[in-house]
Amino acid sequence: MPMPSSDRAPVLVIAEQRAGNLNPVTWETVAAAQALGGAVAVAVAGTGIAGAAAELAAADVAEVLVLEDPALESYTPDGHIAALASLVEQERPGLVLFPHTYQTRDYAPALANRLGGVLIPDCVGAEVRDAGLVLLRPMFQGKFVAEVAPAGPGPHCISFQIGAWRADAAARGGAAATRTVPVSVDGSTIRQRPEAPFQEAKQAVDLTQAERIVAVGRGIKGQEHLPLVQELARALGAEVAASRPICDSGWLPMDRQIGSSGQTVSPKLYVALGISGAIQHLVGMKGSRTIVAVNKDADAPIFEVADYGIVGDLFEVVPALVAALGE
Amino acid sequence: MKIAVCIKQVVTRDWPLRIDESAGWVRDGDASFEMNEPDAYALEEGLRLKERHGGEVVVCSAGPARVAQVIREALARGADRAIHVVSEDLPTADAGVVAEALAAALRDESFDLVLTGLQSDDQGFGETGVILADRLGLPHATIIMEIAADGDGEGRIRVKRELEGGWFQWLSMPTPALLTIQSGINQLRYATLRGIMAAKRKEVRTVPFASPPPSAWNIVALRVPVKDKQTRFVDGPPEAAAAELVRLLRDEARAL
Amino acid sequence: MLIVGGGPAGLAAAYRLATRHRGPGGDPPVVAVLEKSREAGAHMLSGAVLDPSALTDLMPDWRSRGAPVEVPVTEDRIYFLTERRRIPFPVTPPPLRNHGNYVISLNRLVRWLAGQVEAAGVDIFAGFAGAELLYEGDRVVGVRTGDRGIDREGNRKATFEPGVDIRAQVTVLADGVRGNLTKSLVERFRLDGGRLPQVYAVGIKELWDVPAGRLPAGAVIHTLGYPLPHEQFGGGFLYALPDGALSVGFVAGLDYRDPGFDPHSAFQRFKRHPLVAGLLAGGEMVRYGAKALPEGGWHAIPRCHVDGALIVGDAAGFLNSMRLKGIHLAMQSGIAAADAALDALEAWDTSAERLARYAALVESGPIRRELHPVRNVHQAFAGGLLPGLLYSGLSLVTGGWWIRDPMPAHPGHQRMQHVRGERSAAPDAVPVDRRLTFDKLTNVHYSGTRHDEDQPSHLLVQDTDVCRTRCREEYGNPCTRFCPAAVYEMVDARGGGKRLQINASNCVHCKTCDIMDPYQIIDWVPPEGGGGPRYEGM
Numbered sequence A: 001m002p003m004p005s006s007d008r009a010p011v012l013v014i015a016e017q018r019a020g021n022l023n024p025v026t027w028e029t030v031a032a033a034q035a036l037g038g039a040v041a042v043a044v045a046g047t048g049i050a051g052a053a054a055e056l057a058a059a060d061v062a063e064v065l066v067l068e069d070p071a072l073e074s075y076t077p078d079g080h081i082a083a084l085a086s087l088v089e090q091e092r093p094g095l096v097l098f099p100h101t102y103q104t105r106d107y108a109p110a111l112a113n114r115l116g117g118v119l120i121p122d123c124v125g126a127e128v129r130d131a132g133l134v135l136l137r138p139m140f141q142g143k144f145v146a147e148v149a150p151a152g153p154g155p156h157c158i159s160f161q162i163g164a165w166r167a168d169a170a171a172r173g174g175a176a177a178t179r180t181v182p183v184s185v186d187g188s189t190i191r192q193r194p195e196a197p198f199q200e201a202k203q204a205v206d207l208t209q210a211e212r213i214v215a216v217g218r219g220i221k222g223q224e225h226l227p228l229v230q231e232l233a234r235a236l237g238a239e240v241a242a243s244r245p246i247c248d249s250g251w252l253p254m255d256r257q258i259g260s261s262g263q264t265v266s267p268k269l270y271v272a273l274g275i276s277g278a279i280q281h282l283v284g285m286k287g288s289r290t291i292v293a294v295n296k297d298a299d300a301p302i303f304e305v306a307d308y309g310i311v312g313d314l315f316e317v318v319p320a321l322v323a324a325l326g327e
Numbered sequence B: 001m002k003i004a005v006c007i008k009q010v011v012t013r014d015w016p017l018r019i020d021e022s023a024g025w026v027r028d029g030d031a032s033f034e035m036n037e038p039d040a041y042a043l044e045e046g047l048r049l050k051e052r053h054g055g056e057v058v059v060c061s062a063g064p065a066r067v068a069q070v071i072r073e074a075l076a077r078g079a080d081r082a083i084h085v086v087s088e089d090l091p092t093a094d095a096g097v098v099a100e101a102l103a104a105a106l107r108d109e110s111f112d113l114v115l116t117g118l119q120s121d122d123q124g125f126g127e128t129g130v131i132l133a134d135r136l137g138l139p140h141a142t143i144i145m146e147i148a149a150d151g152d153g154e155g156r157i158r159v160k161r162e163l164e165g166g167w168f169q170w171l172s173m174p175t176p177a178l179l180t181i182q183s184g185i186n187q188l189r190y191a192t193l194r195g196i197m198a199a200k201r202k203e204v205r206t207v208p209f210a211s212p213p214p215s216a217w218n219i220v221a222l223r224v225p226v227k228d229k230q231t232r233f234v235d236g237p238p239e240a241a242a243a244e245l246v247r248l249l250r251d252e253a254r255a256l
Numbered sequence C: 001m002l003i004v005g006g007g008p009a010g011l012a013a014a015y016r017l018a019t020r021h022r023g024p025g026g027d028p029p030v031v032a033v034l035e036k037s038r039e040a041g042a043h044m045l046s047g048a049v050l051d052p053s054a055l056t057d058l059m060p061d062w063r064s065r066g067a068p069v070e071v072p073v074t075e076d077r078i079y080f081l082t083e084r085r086r087i088p089f090p091v092t093p094p095p096l097r098n099h100g101n102y103v104i105s106l107n108r109l110v111r112w113l114a115g116q117v118e119a120a121g122v123d124i125f126a127g128f129a130g131a132e133l134l135y136e137g138d139r140v141v142g143v144r145t146g147d148r149g150i151d152r153e154g155n156r157k158a159t160f161e162p163g164v165d166i167r168a169q170v171t172v173l174a175d176g177v178r179g180n181l182t183k184s185l186v187e188r189f190r191l192d193g194g195r196l197p198q199v200y201a202v203g204i205k206e207l208w209d210v211p212a213g214r215l216p217a218g219a220v221i222h223t224l225g226y227p228l229p230h231e232q233f234g235g236g237f238l239y240a241l242p243d244g245a246l247s248v249g250f251v252a253g254l255d256y257r258d259p260g261f262d263p264h265s266a267f268q269r270f271k272r273h274p275l276v277a278g279l280l281a282g283g284e285m286v287r288y289g290a291k292a293l294p295e296g297g298w299h300a301i302p303r304c305h306v307d308g309a310l311i312v313g314d315a316a317g318f319l320n321s322m323r324l325k326g327i328h329l330a331m332q333s334g335i336a337a338a339d340a341a342l343d344a345l346e347a348w349d350t351s352a353e354r355l356a357r358y359a360a361l362v363e364s365g366p367i368r369r370e371l372h373p374v375r376n377v378h379q380a381f382a383g384g385l386l387p388g389l390l391y392s393g394l395s396l397v398t399g400g401w402w403i404r405d406p407m408p409a410h411p412g413h414q415r416m417q418h419v420r421g422e423r424s425a426a427p428d429a430v431p432v433d434r435r436l437t438f439d440k441l442t443n444v445h446y447s448g449t450r451h452d453e454d455q456p457s458h459l460l461v462q463d464t465d466v467c468r469t470r471c472r473e474e475y476g477n478p479c480t481r482f483c484p485a486a487v488y489e490m491v492d493a494r495g496g497g498k499r500l501q502i503n504a505s506n507c508v509h510c511k512t513c514d515i516m517d518p519y520q521i522i523d524w525v526p527p528e529g530g531g532g533p534r535y536e537g538m
Ligand SMILES: Cc1cc2nc3c(=O)[nH]c(=O)nc-3n(C[C@H](O)[C@H](O)[C@H](O)COP(=O)(O)OP(=O)(O)OC[C@H]3O[C@@H](n4cnc5c(N)ncnc54)[C@H](O)[C@@H]3O)c2cc1C
Pocket: A216, A217, A218, A219, A220, A242, A243, A244, A245, A246, A257, A258, A259, A260, A261, A262, A263, A273, A274, A275, A276, A277, A278, A279, A280, A281, A284, A294, A295, A296, A297, A300, A312, A313, A314, A315, C441, C444, C445, C449, C450, C451, C505, C506
């Protein structure tokens, strides 16, 4: 692996925080860094981040680096890029790792560019082979996985898809040293002026953002049975989605349709109730992390992509699931 | 307002793609192509801005000769002229190379606004626009869901960004600037017969991509994702199966 | 000049029009082509073995212009299949001989031809469907394109674009087999009066990638017999392209009697025959599609000229079913129509009388020369395979004279028989392994079919009550079987019983339903322009 032999940590993880609260996906990236071997440092940038830094110090890492600067109070790409570019230049890590969040997408590509490289985004895995580091990233909307080898001198910037690593796999080792890294960001060079984030009354559901989805198919028989499904969704904290025939019949709005002519989703949990698993449906959901299928036909193709399956009548299984979740 | 919109030609969604002999790319010699979806929204947004403020919309696409298809489509929808950066190697290139190809074409002209799609349906980098902004020295904002009609009152552009989990944020910045546009920001118009006729007379400037930068990474191999997990069937009467499933989801899959 | 349909017929007409009168004096006429597919050629599905004669007539230098016509037919076999065996025909009957022909992909040929046509100055408007003909009195004066941006309920969406009226001196209808505009024109003027009713077949095809060494490029195989019973018209084909690409298809006459017959499962069954399965083993299906073809021959061709309009290609029925070839005749008819139209334009007279010159050119040219001698073949096949073969052999010897000429025939859908007390004779479903055999929905995925989902159904069923009542009893809803894209489904209705569910966005535009529905209450109309399959290499 092209890692410089220096006494500094060769792997740098960029933590994400908002208003001083650590985004827990950071732990996934810590797990990735640990899995790659070598000393790991975690950096957190912002203001009022002592708590986040202390939390990170519980990780089994060499160091936690703290970048405090008033110009970093609210997130801006210009501010982040300036601060982190200066950090990387001082620390000279071989790899810089990010969780692939909306914020990462916003600044990390430009940061990597400043550092003379290109971010390898949205990776789902990493392997250290004889020939060096190889990253796995989905392509063509998950139809294929590409094995990608970083080239050039580095540092190599890599972001990992959320869920690609498990946060609880991050080893915690007690008390890592915390070091404040001096960065000074000239506020006048920050061109973006952010306003306060706000939540919008959802007009259209964005299923692509849902963590859990309960999807229902023609096995539900009639619109009058939908409350059953909604109840399960509530118990799971999930959004309700459907196969095309359900939306075609107007039982659910079209923006709830999953599949080639609907939404493509990859939630943490996808529960398919009475869905046969036609290829047009599968292409929209097979990237989900955990797939559960309930179908009375043991040969239904949905089971080919399911992690867990119950062969049975959804009218019996769903109420039982609701009950089991209530316990 | 002089607006550049970067559009990419990608393999049609749902095209039954296969991996080629080299196992390093797909067989796209016989594929059908279309305009990358978020780019189509970016183009539409550009056209609407022009309708509101006047000016010019210039589309820029970098890629092999076949990308003329999406250029023509963009002109038919109403773009005023086009720049085609010709390079055979771009489909497999990394985002830095693609951004440089676009930057090379856009640098000579001074645009007030550069729009790109949020990400492409093929390689799915989601970073070409941001790198391009940095190369052009422009401020940028990503995942844009709305562009305010009157700016922020100080001559800056004001845009709405999508954040995670149903959150949004407005921010403003000086122009020239670069925005990456999210699908669904507007409703796409159809190309009209009149537009298609007019497109034939519009200028398409082709420029060679003289000095591509070195690759920052290489695709070693492409493969079909393997499903490593077997389906685990949970048997028994409904109550027992449900209880067991909930346990597995909680403890094993950690999906709850 | 307006041409509707950018297939071989329409593009040949366009090219002829644009190139014939170049040079001193006459400016070329302004020619436009409307094509419903999103890109030129995307709705083309054929075998295909090309007889290059018409292409040569149209464009003598096609070779140097890089036409994708590269693989000459190298061998030519024909088998009679039983369930397990194959019996080679000792000699290939002359009409099936393919010496001098080429194995091609029609949609590549058409895409290339479209480029040539555009370079010659013609506007091709892909993604625009001709929705209806415009008339002044009884004269065709152009075409109205379909509205776009209408939602499922028929309301205008924010993006609504109304259809456009395109007016032309002469409108050439090249809308292919069972074209919606041709259908309405033929009905309005009873252009088929005194002709035999057109009979059709549906061809279902997959493109495969097979391991090297299975069949040499240019090999052509036709089969008769299994899986069809003796009295049914149809057969299989295998055409080998370079690099292990293999076209596998099955053509089934749309005049079958058994309402339980399903052409898609007949095709799957055909692939399981040892001959075919052996060639496909270890290979991969890469594309799927289906399309009807007109098989009625000479006597079923309607009058093809009216005031202001001409009908060409498959829309008119210029196809030699004995040779399973229509591309060259489509092109020949396009050339003839272009010549007749130019003559009419120059004379400032585009009346039916003047345009009748088109009929004269067809009569005196290569089309009649080819179709007339084989004019009774399909009608003979209507009596079953053996009489058909006997007849076709005889008619070749006799030059086509038979006891009765023309022979009587009925529209195919009228031959369908009621479900009798017992189950249909159709064999049980073919096992689907998704390697060799596929279900319809998986297959449709490989046709690249896409429509905007939020639009009204383009399959108009005049009376869905018939579906759940009479048709259910009389025919057992054959639409759920003859449609190769699973568009029609009978689903449980709310208050018990069944109702028809139309999954219009699955439609691969084959036209089978419009043809074969026993009550003739299904009307195929074009969906929003650009929708439909996306064939490539087919
Ligand atoms: C071009 C095109 C685009 C398409 N786009 C989409 C798309 O975007 N999304 C999509 O979903 N589909 C799409 N389809 C349709 C797709 O092919 C299938 O028709 C559809 O997904 C089937 O939906 P289903 O699984 O709900 O219904 P069915 O296939 O009818 O399956 C119902 C299932 O329910 C099971 N079942 C029945 N009763 C019970 C019970 N009591 N308990 C448990 N199980 C039961 C049955 O065993 C069966 O497996 C598209 C098709 C085409 C051709």
